[in-house]
Amino acid sequence: MDDQLSWVSQAEFTRALAGVDDRHDRARLFATLSRINTLYAVARAGSGHLGSSFSAADVVSWLLLNHLRRPFDSDGDVYFSSKGHDAPGLYASLIGLGALPEEQLHRLRRLDGLPGHPDVGTPHMAANTGSLGMGISKAKGMIVADRLRGERRRYVVLTGDGELQEGQIWESLAGAVHRAMGELTVVVDHNKIQSDTWVRDVNDLGDLEARFAAFGWAVFRCDGHDPAVLEETLRRRAEVPDVPAVIIADTVKGGGCPTLAATSMGDDEWQYPYHSGAPTQEVYRSALAELTGQAHAMLARYGLESLEFRLVSRQPASAGNGARLVPAYGEALVALAEADDRVVAFDADLVMDTGLIPFWRRFPDRFVECGIAEQDMVSQAGGVASRGLLPFVHSFSCFLHARPNEQIYNNATERRPVVYVGALAGLLPAAPGHSHQAVRDVAAVAAVPGLVVLEPANPAEVRAAVDFCATSPESTYLRLVSAICPPEVIALGAEPLRVGRGRVVRVGGRVAAIGSGPVVLAELLAAADELRSSGIELTVVELPWHNRIDAAWLRELVDDLDGLLVVENHYTHGGQADLIARQLAELDLASLPRFRGVGLTSIPRCGAEAEVLDAHGLDARHLAEAVRDLGVAQPTRTTVAAQTISAAL
């Protein structure tokens, strides 16, 4: 059937592999079966990194099947991926080997399933990665510990090639030489394409072999798709057991089947389409047919039966009703730049995900692509600002607030406006996992002097926010939620932004909830609907400011309130609840409204949006409950309703 997805059971892996006695062919077949299941898992999940999983599949297969000594035992060799977004492929391989439960294949990027990026909560994941550039350092630490404990094992760490733009990679190399860490082998999955496009166009790596060699590492280079060549390269690497070594494995993004392979890209295509999105059903079928053909040819050569697939119906992706803020941001930036030639945009390999493609097209000279080099990007922006221009600096908020945290502060001490734009802010989407869920960004930058943190809720507010950022005498940090903005939040439109002041977006009674951004406001509006049915009229207030509060506005607001709930798409520390409570405490009121803040209290879960909001108590149902728990809700309609409330309390 048209919408069916096919996967290979662990038993079928075992059956097929048992019949192939040549180790190179076995690795090839294993990689093909792993790719089939990777394709399945990503198609089923609706997102995931196919391109990287496929480019790394032959390396991973060879390592797991032939190179690593007892990789699933606590005293065995350790393999992990530093880039981490080849996780679907690794999961598929581990499931094929019986090292992860088979049923998890169906739960990629779902609650209690397999996270979008590796987490040590999953068996055999040695490190949390997805925050790029940390893997070599982590392995070094593990080796330090091994040596202290008198243990000896080998470490193989996979990195991306775009990842090599991160400073931490180069920071980590010298110490491994200084300490003669021959236990460590780094394999670069050199597929030549990073998130946006070709590495050479983003920020060319130059002579990569010379770079590693200059840092004192042993350097090898080989075809990353040929098991025999990988075996030989690893054999040569073993001849220099006392120095850390890098194997630059030349691979093809999406390699292993023509449909997904970057080699199939046309000369006029700059963007590889399968970096992180799910394949259409047509692409899925085409890729599956190619992989199946390979597998069956191999099986036939060994006189084995064809694969017996398990079939699952593909669930149609729910597109969601509404609009996204990121494209609106991109358009607003172009409009601004048309009028203000001070505007310069900086990007860190996320041109699509931060809405910058229109700007880049329109103002190529005013667009600076930095690659995955956030510290360099932010300090460059400081340099641009020092010459009187106005830099807009872009990345995912999870990276932008943290990796260049000291650089943001340093710029602030120069007192020149810089605009930081962090997309993918907040808990949702929750499929990529906690490395990509920016729920600590406000706390980490809110105390930077002269930096205003604000979060628009809908496209109209995005436009107002961009204008605010462009004219603010202070620096600004624009928190952009990438999850969909639903119609009811779009309908709120925008009012002129006044620093520290919010607006009532739903008039209710003497209990109010404050929040910012499309996710929180949508849930609060839904909670208000739910509460109305039980006789409570919730006042909903949007406060787009995260580290500025207008005392007079707040005093006027709480004058009318008996209860106030602050809801945050962020850890419930260092954000709006603290900000509002602090100002409340300094208002010298005779009495405060009953006050509570809710937000994240634990590391964000990975999963579908609804299940993750529920798991963290931030969906409408939980928020309605939190309002009721304030214990001050007054009936506003009927006595019957009041009794209902009493019962609920």
Next chain:
Amino acid sequence: MDDQLSWVSQAEFTRALAGVDDRHDRARLFATLSRINTLYAVARAGSGHLGSSFSAADVVSWLLLNHLRRPFDSDGDVYFSSKGHDAPGLYASLIGLGALPEEQLHRLRRLDGLPGHPDVGTPHMAANTGSLGMGISKAKGMIVADRLRGERRRYVVLTGDGELQEGQIWESLAGAVHRAMGELTVVVDHNKIQSDTWVRDVNDLGDLEARFAAFGWAVFRCDGHDPAVLEETLRRRAEVPDVPAVIIADTVKGGGCPTLAATSMGDDEWQYPYHSGAPTQEVYRSALAELTGQAHAMLARYGLESLEFRLVSRQPASAGNGARLVPAYGEALVALAEADDRVVAFDADLVMDTGLIPFWRRFPDRFVECGIAEQDMVSQAGGVASRGLLPFVHSFSCFLHARPNEQIYNNATERRPVVYVGALAGLLPAAPGHSHQAVRDVAAVAAVPGLVVLEPANPAEVRAAVDFCATSPESTYLRLVSAICPPEVIALGAEPLRVGRGRVVRVGGRVAAIGSGPVVLAELLAAADELRSSGIELTVVELPWHNRIDAAWLRELVDDLDGLLVVENHYTHGGQADLIARQLAELDLASLPRFRGVGLTSIPRCGAEAEVLDAHGLDARHLAEAVRDLGVAQPTRTTVAAQTISAAL
């Protein structure tokens, strides 16, 4: 006289230089005079980076006198130092050229004087540095701006060699090649010694020329103390105008006079003594005599009169009464490690300033020196923790909370205890300047899940805190003030640490002030004395926890209070005032005590401790005023006192 310091006036610079027509000799003489004034300024200030200023002096002199085109005009060439701690030397040179007011020479590291590290508030400082590794990126940004504005100027950026351990350096190199930034020349002041000791022993740079070349830069190497060689090297550099170039200038730390030169170190000495401390008067006299001898020889060769020095009496350094926390920490760590073999210590080139020398001596195998590579260090610690050991990670808090901010969060998501120890926390000492004043550290890490931030006030509490960190199931961030702990705070001793609970350290009336650490507590105790004299009995409460608060403890405390002041050695955002206000708001009290938080509201000033505390309103006098401003102070003694208070209000 014995205690006299000598300096050279700007007029004397002009007189001497005018008589030397050979440009190389003139540069030599200028460097010598600059060194004399650098020595003077540092001796007078009581601290400052002599070694780096001296090693860079010949490079800086040649650049300013002969290479840079109109460096003091807005459209001229730009020179700045990325390492920034050669600032005293640069200031002396600028003063010699009349580009900075002469009187500022006497105000190094003083309020409204010349900051310990460069700040753009000082004329001709192009960038705020001292946070290492940012300079190349900043220059790149300036070049981006120049090109957009149709301007063309050259940039020369000085870096340290220890600084090259920072990842951002290598992150920044490729983009300069990608954009063919021939405007940019980096000079490495390769004096071979970083903060602690020899670069080769900390984290060897290996083949430095090969490293830069592998990143695509043009590489030159030369004697950094010979003007003729520098001229020739810069001429060769100009032959490749379309690529960024690095000149590795081989220099001697403290070079220019034997007394301070690292070449005078004995074979058994590992620590260069003039990295950042002031010279003793004996060393001062010896160095001055050598420099004067050089200058006079040169002047005599040109038939010029000897230098006419200006003389100033050296103020004796006020040692301060009390004890420091850092050595107590170092001893406590050794004691812990004797009993717990899980303890591993990581350092980032601050072995002395974080108290680690005893640990390093006692447990060399459990000591990991990372060099100036904080991201690598923190991720290594995560790797060590993953193997069941307990890493203690050390740096200055200004760097530790910010540079590896994402790495700290990533470790936290692995849920394994890591102990972070940030020395030099808070506003004091204020002489190094804002790059080194950690007053945003709490806010930047306090929302990290599973990370407890605490700050001991005296040596006894340091010992208790180390034990707490070692046994905490959560990770910990130990905020260590490096300013002196006065006797009255030492006398407070320690009580058992209970998470989120403070203790009353001075019993008073119904107005209390809460704070943590030796600086705040000392000022609060002094404020309490001052207030007592005007009839107010201030209750002083120590709360060593920055992101944990015990609701029951706070409820009990405020039950007895009419007014509460929270005082922070930190920006007044994201710290204890917010923490306490938030908890107060959620206590459902019928009424709150009058509440105020005070802390920094602007970028920390550079200066002597007392003047900086005063400037930020955090000295005892201002704190007493803040208590009075609460407006709830009740007379506790006499009616006369009450009238006095009324008048004061």
